[in-house]
Amino acid sequence: MRGPTQILPTDRADEMLINMGPQHPATHGVLKVVIGLEGERVTRAVPHIGFLHRNHEKIEEARTYPQIITYTDRMDYVSGLQNELPFILAVEDLLGVEVPDRAKYLRVIFFELYRLASHLVWLGTGMLDFGAITPFLYTFRDRERILEIVEKTAGARMLPNYFTFGGVRRDVHPDFFKDVADFLDFFEKRLPDYYALVLDSPVFQARAVGVGVLPKERAIARGASGPVLRASGVAYDVRKAEPYDAYPEIEFEVPVREEGDVYARFWVRFKEMEESIKIIRQAIEKTPKVGPYKGKVPARMKVKGSRYRAVEISRGHLGAHVVGDGTDRPYRIKHRSPSFANLQLIPDLLVGARFADAIAILSSLDPVFGEVDR
Amino acid sequence: MSRMPLPLDRHIKPKLVGYDPTRPRPGVERLAYTLFFGSLWALVVVAYGLVPALFRSQGWLDGALGFFFYAVIEALLAFGIAAVVALILIVVLRKYLGKVQERVGPMHYGPAGVLQTVFDALKLLGKEDFAPANVDPLIFRLAPAITFVSAFLMLVAVPVAGGWVMADLNVGLLFIVAASTLGAYGVVLGGLAQGGKWGMLGAFRAGAQLVSYEVPLALALLAVGVYSGSLRLSDIVEHQQGLWHVVPMFIPFLVYLVASIAELKSTPFDLPEAESELIGGFNTEYSGMSFAFFFLAEFVELFLLPALVVVLFFGGWHGPLFGLDPASFAAQALQSFYFLVKTAVWVWIFMWIRATLPRFRDDQLMDLAWKGLLPLALFGLILAAFLRMFVEVV
């Protein structure tokens, strides 16, 4: 029997097999897709993953709980901080740790800042796939400002290791709230430019509308989540479905679009950026001015029981299942990562599309390989 | 276990070479661009004005030997113009892209980076001209040359001022179409000869693109020919004495603009290259000087296609002469200045489009060309015929 990722060359003269990746500029990392081409039309698409596999879950099982937080960062390195949360929430639940209000709001602010940063990276590299270089440099400049704000408080930019059990590791920098508010004002002025360069651009619309349509049923069946799912008309957002931290107290909308094409996925992410701005503004207002930033955590962590918690990171539903056996190391950790599930859509979406569409569809799925391969 | 050596300051301190690369120098840049433009103008004046005038006044053109020398000198000068244009445009494009992208562009070679292309060219000269194992060696080497020569040929037919043209062909328009099509041959052959799949896809796309943009492009040119009653480029420019063609010939102008961007293979029509899809497409396997020739051809075209826009639709060399006799040398020099300025504006617009737009898909380009531009061009052609009739009757 053939393995699931094996692909055999045919003797059909009109089909050409082409290895896209793992060093192809449009695969955003180390994805390899073996594509069968008939002229410009894709006849087969088989994704090969595992080039970045580093035994994440097994390594984590050999570490103590505080050490694991460092590793979770490394999954979706584009939105680093967000990955810490599901694991932390699960362990907090198991330990019964109370998180102070201030910490909850701070977590929300950082969480949404990273959503902005991640969507900016996606937008820039996505437009690079579409052949436009200029938005890439604009988005990375804006992202740089977010990372600078984070670095001032958390000490690192991409993988800050800032959340911890019971809250956050340290209070924020004196300028933090001012910096964030300044950035939001600045970013709101930038957004119309992005609309003009991307969503409203007729060339982009010609490339994106009606391309790579993902029907609702198929999206649900494949376990897609995040913007990919919401662009197919399912209003599922973990922030609303199982709210965590301070999200219950914050008003925001979940942008949904029915079409399920590349344009819809771009649109949903654009609207999410706007929602993030709203969320951060509210959170800044509601954060208690003084107060503890970290709850009481037992010095020796003996975790017993099993718990699954999920959060909505930039790419979708990220979950962590923690099973503790009463020692200071987990018995088992399982991460449920959104990009991995979204990547299963590749054969569905790519077959039948044109080669240039394949690139557009890949960039609209926005996979990050640290998280796919783990 | 080896230890880290002390002292710690291992990193190399950068040496400054007479100027500070970190300082933006708008003054120096402006001066450099002025010098670039001036040197190009001077070269044009020498190549189109002084040398022919000298040969003619001495009567050397009558003898076969004299004519031979004339041809050789002119060819060298034309090559010089092409090289200078490419050298200038590469650094200008990079600086311009830097400006709009909130970067600084090249800054390290020459004050404010204005000598960047010189060093680029030296680097490309010094690189190994590598050919992979399964290429077709002859065609692989020939393709860049074909592309470059085609761009170079177009230069010959472009009139820069009244009476200043290297070859005043009476079928100038046809010659332009023929020469530009030749360039696409280089791209197709180069893509196919390298024996890689990306190159092959690039070649397919280049071929598909060629057949789609070339038809409306030729029809738009034809409309201009019909309206001005001549295929000779200098006649077409003369015909725009009162009114630039862009007003009566607006539809062919639009068609030509889109088609020439497609011919230039810059965004939004850079399908054969498509570095994010085909990893460079037809030039994936090229390196060293072979690659440089593709590159050079691209930038010569980036000058010539806007120049043709100017010649065909924006009055070519026409401009206020301040009472100078149009046949005098000074007036002609001034005219060539006008021509270059107009061309520079159009080069800027082409660069601007390149900086803004994402890429079309191959079938969309064909859609656009066959279903959009072709009917439009035909309509423009009919309109041109009617206008011509109207002008002749009145």
Next chain:
Amino acid sequence: MSLLAEVWEAVRAIGQGMAAVNRRVGESAVTEFYPYQKPEIPPVSVQFLALIQNEDGSDRCVSCLACERACPSQVITIERKRNPAGKGFVLERFDLDFVNCMHCANCVEVCPVSAIVTVGDFEHAVYDVNMLKADKAFLDEIGRRAQVWYSPKFGVEIRKPDGSIEKAPPEMQPGGLAELLAGEEGA
């Protein structure tokens, strides 16, 4: 007619995009010229690790092994011996393998005396990975030349020109907000 409207709409949208691009021309560039201009790094930034010595030149480290245990990538190796004069232990060997260090600062967080700290000293790219295996002398040297460093226990500390060590004002502290506010309330 609708076709014309569509075409006009497309041209207008392209024009908007081009205007958005052109608006950037006047704005100043954000490029930093790295080797000529050093980036400004906040004091809390985890660029490198260092061992800090007291003002009198003795080690702050009390050889408690907490950092060795906390390190997720297990790159710290400590050997200690009983202090011949007095109580406690002294370090015999403190090796830190920067090749595998993740710069997570877990070690800094657990240190009870702020002996191991994060510094903003980032120019440590080398040609040979073996050169990134640091020993105590090296970490001490980085600590000696550091002017500003951070550890969660003591916050940001600065070395004064006369060699004395002092805690930085709350404006420089990463977690200084609460402190500032508390100070305001007290005043």
